Amino acid sequence: MTRMNMIQAINSAMDVVMERDDGVTVLGEDVGYFGGVFRATAGLQKKYGKTRVFDAPINECGIIGVAIGMAAYGLRPVPEIQFADYIYPGMDQLISEAARLRYRSNGDFTCPITVRSPFGGGIFGGQTHSQSPEGIFTHVSGLKTVIPSNPYDAKGLLIAAIEDPDPVLFFEPKRIYNGPFDGHYDRPVQPWSKHDSSEVPEGYYNIPLGKAAVVRAGEAVTILCYGTMVHVALGVAQESGIDAEIIDLRTLVPLDIETIAASVEKTGRCVIVHEATRTSGFGAELSAQVQERCFHHLEAPIERVTGWDTPYPHSLEWAYFPGPVRLGQALKRVMKD
Amino acid sequence: MTRMNMIQAINSAMDVVMERDDGVTVLGEDVGYFGGVFRATAGLQKKYGKTRVFDAPINECGIIGVAIGMAAYGLRPVPEIQFADYIYPGMDQLISEAARLRYRSNGDFTCPITVRSPFGGGIFGGQTHSQSPEGIFTHVSGLKTVIPSNPYDAKGLLIAAIEDPDPVLFFEPKRIYNGPFDGHYDRPVQPWSKHDSSEVPEGYYNIPLGKAAVVRAGEAVTILCYGTMVHVALGVAQESGIDAEIIDLRTLVPLDIETIAASVEKTGRCVIVHEATRTSGFGAELSAQVQERCFHHLEAPIERVTGWDTPYPHSLEWAYFPGPVRLGQALKRVMKD
Amino acid sequence: MADEPGRNLRSLSLHVPEPKYRPGDKVSFDDMPLPEAGSVARPDIAAAPNTLRDYPFTLIRVLDPEGKAVGEWNPRLEPDRIRAILRAMTLTRAFDDRMFRAQRQGKTSFYMKCTGEEAIAVSQAFALDRDDMCFPSYRQQGLLIARDWSLVDMMCQIYSNAGDRLKGRQLPIMYSAKEAGFFSISGNLGTQYPQAVGWAMASAAKGDTRIAASWVGEGTTAEGDFHAACTFASVFRAPVVLNIVNNQWAISSFAGFAGGENTTFAARGLGYGIAALRVDGNDALAVYAATEWAAERARSNHGPTLIEHFTYRVEAHSTSDDPSAYRPADEGQHFPLGDPIERLKTHLIAIGEWDDASHEALKAEVTAQVRDAGKEAEKLGTLSGTAFNHGFETIFEDVFAEMPPHLKEQMEQSIEERRVAGV
Amino acid sequence: MADEPGRNLRSLSLHVPEPKYRPGDKVSFDDMPLPEAGSVARPDIAAAPNTLRDYPFTLIRVLDPEGKAVGEWNPRLEPDRIRAILRAMTLTRAFDDRMFRAQRQGKTSFYMKCTGEEAIAVSQAFALDRDDMCFPSYRQQGLLIARDWSLVDMMCQIYSNAGDRLKGRQLPIMYSAKEAGFFSISGNLGTQYPQAVGWAMASAAKGDTRIAASWVGEGTTAEGDFHAACTFASVFRAPVVLNIVNNQWAISSFAGFAGGENTTFAARGLGYGIAALRVDGNDALAVYAATEWAAERARSNHGPTLIEHFTYRVEAHSTSDDPSAYRPADEGQHFPLGDPIERLKTHLIAIGEWDDASHEALKAEVTAQVRDAGKEAEKLGTLSGTAFNHGFETIFEDVFAEMPPHLKEQMEQSIEERRVAGV
């Protein structure tokens, strides 16, 4: 065990898998010699050589497309998209190709790629360095979507993602790379080293995809969240004294609806939190499924606490961000009913 | 008034607007001399000349990107994407550019483009000629999404879309281009000429975006649908004798939640139908909003009747398609509660 | 700024390409520049791309008008090998003809012919190694046929029938045959191009000896995937043969809408510093020679080659298309490069290795072969709108390696639905 | 197939580009081929692209080592005009310096300099007409400055302050200034390129006289948007000047990762049959001349031109970057094309139209101008993590022309939230 922040944990995950499987190949803009603009791939080129860790031309369609071809050859590519906001040029390769290959070829060809990409705001990145596009990918059959909320999970889930036989989108909440963030932007941030979940084994382990984690047990209301929002939820629960059960989804697709439904059946109330714009965000799917399964247990409407249906503004990002006030008010409303 | 099928109505809409506004410019693969693979632009190049109606290179990113530039110049481009399945290479231009231009430039530049694209299955088109990607676009702030279900609406909505000052996705349910389809694939299809909604004025009119239509009044359950599914819903209501209120959304964003909520408050039950894959489809958003607004009126869980979370299969397309059986069973379940 | 007040500027005007001939026009290709067979030199396979800058602007041809094979590009194949190529081309055409008719008879939903383009896929399959990996578009059925893939297997795919390995999931002709080194065809144009480059990069990274090849139509060169592929191929000197089949048309759009008015498609290679050849696509020996050159180049770590195959789409784009609406019906007859099968036949006759009788016998033989395969395939069913040739559970399989709970649930729902519907 | 059993094939290997120098290496550009100033002929603006195929492989230079303007490309500008260009370049550098410091002082979140590249945007702004439309990337602040755009306005945008016309919505330096013919900058690389082509096509379709210009970095040429733009520009002969600013680096990736090892970036034009020039980007007069040529060509309906500006990114990619991690700190000092401001100054002195004293005075003047503008801008606020310079309602405005109900509802919720939070 050693202390790692999210970046170190992610780096360690790639290191461990690259050591075990020489098909694992990392490519992306600036990931090679430099080690990535967030340093997630630092040291890997030096250790595994230029043909296993290399810079790519600035072409996200090519990065994904080439990774698919490598996967068809038999490798396990781990392409990085520098910011999730820049994944759109690679969308067709992801949706029409990576996601469909096993199906359309009846398993003749498969696509075990893991697309890593930092996402989310709260770093004054403006509208093209802050987006949370995960909802889009959850609509695409054939893709898995994974989002960790702490170093321990990040490493375990990334290892599982890379080892998964199918394409996985692995979105990394960049706001919490260096420390958890409870949404109080005006307070100093604690580094990960102060947190239990930064105790990370140096070697191999994995966290199976498709399993949520109950990060706080509670009786009064269920909060569904992932990534940065897990910490906002934990903070609000603590500050408000509301006995919330907080579920960190970890994997969006396939979703651990069992754990979710069990919790909502117990609490009778549900609040969903994500940073992405509201309309047709993953919160909509969660809300739909929860009411489908738990209708007769619900004592109040399910609430969604989300980013607004606007681009992510630069200077007013804290007015966009679904922080403690927004979540706190929603919890109050849900508890009132 | 004259009888038109959907294609003719769509063609007429472009004709009428091109006549009134010489900024309206049509571009896309095969739309020029040939008039489009579905003939939607037939005759327009001859009438308005090659610089207002022209074929484009096969590059959807370029088709949208060039249209955005034309719009910034002051034109009103109407790009066609030959099949909605091929819109993904143009995604970045749509999401990062068209949708954001007004906002990020504070109105300095705007983007009044209308992207027309045939979508949906039921024509044995296999997985790349059958998709319904509308849900994805409803998640993108700054885009409007419009889907007509009959010739009269198609013309009125398309005129409104082209005249709208912002980017609009106009998805055309290709299964009903020539006649409505109730999902009974084993019965002969009626042409539009047998239907009232094929009575279409030859000249100008519009149907405001953002307004749903109650296409069948009823008391027992509300069915939310759009495009081809409107006809499936009408068919099932008639066959089953269930007194369903059927709402044709017409515009997905901005959504006419008032009309929807009023209906569900009256019926207390709600079934949502779409052809797109279920997870994170627009049905999720509808379900979430309905339960947010009508929680205390709901007598049964809201049900979603959708395509499966798989690619659209070629030969088993009727097993994928959310037809009368799937909808009928869902209605039964909802009515039972 | 440069503007002087009152400067009298001319109005701009927009150029919109127009093909030379539309329905009703009299067709002539007399002014098409056609270098003579044998006139182009064959460079060393290790030649640096910057020494090859003229190649995109000529046309490599081996067969002269009398059917003799001439010049440095003559691949000097054994007669047996040439006959094998001729046979595969003839078989491909017979296959196309039968499957086209099958579609017209309602046995399937869709078909696409490669008539007039058979030399390309077939000769290339012969020039490549059997285990080189092909990333085709939808008009390279000749690859499978040249690699002796089962016609019955192909037909079952076209019929989406019980014998279809792809379980009826894919549109007809969207084959996948890993064993034949034939990648799963996509409906989205051009996506296979960067994938081929990625496969080739992986092969190189692993010190393998296999190379990759890919095909797009001239219309598809406009797609972003083409640029992605060429950029990556150039940067990483990937061992890949990138083919552009310039058959002059992309559905109703002539090659001018892909940039063909201003330069050749082979010239695209110049932009990336990639070696690029332009070949008479109806000359099976020229296609063979260019492919062999490119393959050896790639295999010797000299990097990618882009090959433009100049040809003509003789038939409709697909069974959904009617070209008489946008081009003269007789345009193809005037196209000066002739029919690739006839040309190879003439060559074999010219060198005394073939005669009309053997050719008729060959045609009869391949027709019979296709007919027999057709009968066998049809035993396993054809596509019909109401019959379901595969169990409903197959819709849910292979979305992922392991079926997740939500798909299991949906699968059960669909099986229940089938029961209720009684289908 | 071609494989003979037992054929002994060599292993493939993957080529991964590597820059010549990494931190710690001794830098020398002595072997960089640099054609002499004046050595390149200037073709007619109507010349057909296929007569221009050598231009991508040379370098148009006007200023010789002594600062004399030589050769056919000498634009023969009036001294006043050259001084105006020099002034705008110097002002651009002063602006960059101050804004960089402002970022370091915590007054904003982000900044990007164009040090060493000033000749490009500035000279080009002078060579274009004032109403020609520019679609820049993030490193063409020189366009706005050369067009006398308000520095205060630019700074307010950088500070996201009360005076920011864009209401703090955009990342610093992502200006939009329609009045200055300056398109809204996007964070997504390359997207403006096809938009510029579309704008130019619209201008041509409407019989207008205005042309468009756009800029991307050499790294960005790899994006699909670049290909889309070039394809449409070629097909429709759009009146557009497409610029590639090859400053050798794309964040930490040297130009080889965009294909620069194998050919020039100007050569990309050859692939599309587009006229393409390669210019000494640190030579303001060469940049002017090439741009003037391309603009006149476009304005005379002879279609697009691609211009590669060969230069060097002297500073970090942005305030978020530290180049010492990936390239030698002194690499820029060895770059043989010198500093564009120094070179233009030397020229003016050489022709007797400038001296060191005037230059010092100019520097002092522009520094003061920037300082004054800075003070005025700061009066309207700077960016800070906790102060909100714009009303919360501004988040919801301009998503659409008319605010739809769901945004009105969210707006009210956000205003209520602000009240509760007391910020």
Ligand SMILES: Cc1ncc(C[n+]2csc(CCOP(=O)(O)OP(=O)(O)O)c2C)c(N)n1
């Ligand atoms: C991304 C995408 N856009 C559009 C289409 C529709 N489409 C199918 S084939 C075709 C024409 C392709 O022409 P070309 O590349 O020349 O190939 P050819 O058919 O001539 O062999 C088009 C536009 C598609 N399949 N995929």
Ligand SMILES: Cc1ncc(C[n+]2csc(CCOP(=O)(O)OP(=O)(O)O)c2C)c(N)n1
């Ligand atoms: C679509 C997209 N992908 C990646 C990025 C991240 N990014 C920002 S600048 C940059 C490098 C661009 O280099 P170049 O085009 O050479 O321009 P320069 O910075 O040298 O002026 C990258 C990769 C982005 N902004 N957009």
Ligand SMILES: [Mg+2]
């Ligand atoms: Mg073609």
Ligand SMILES: [Mg+2]
């Ligand atoms: Mg650069």
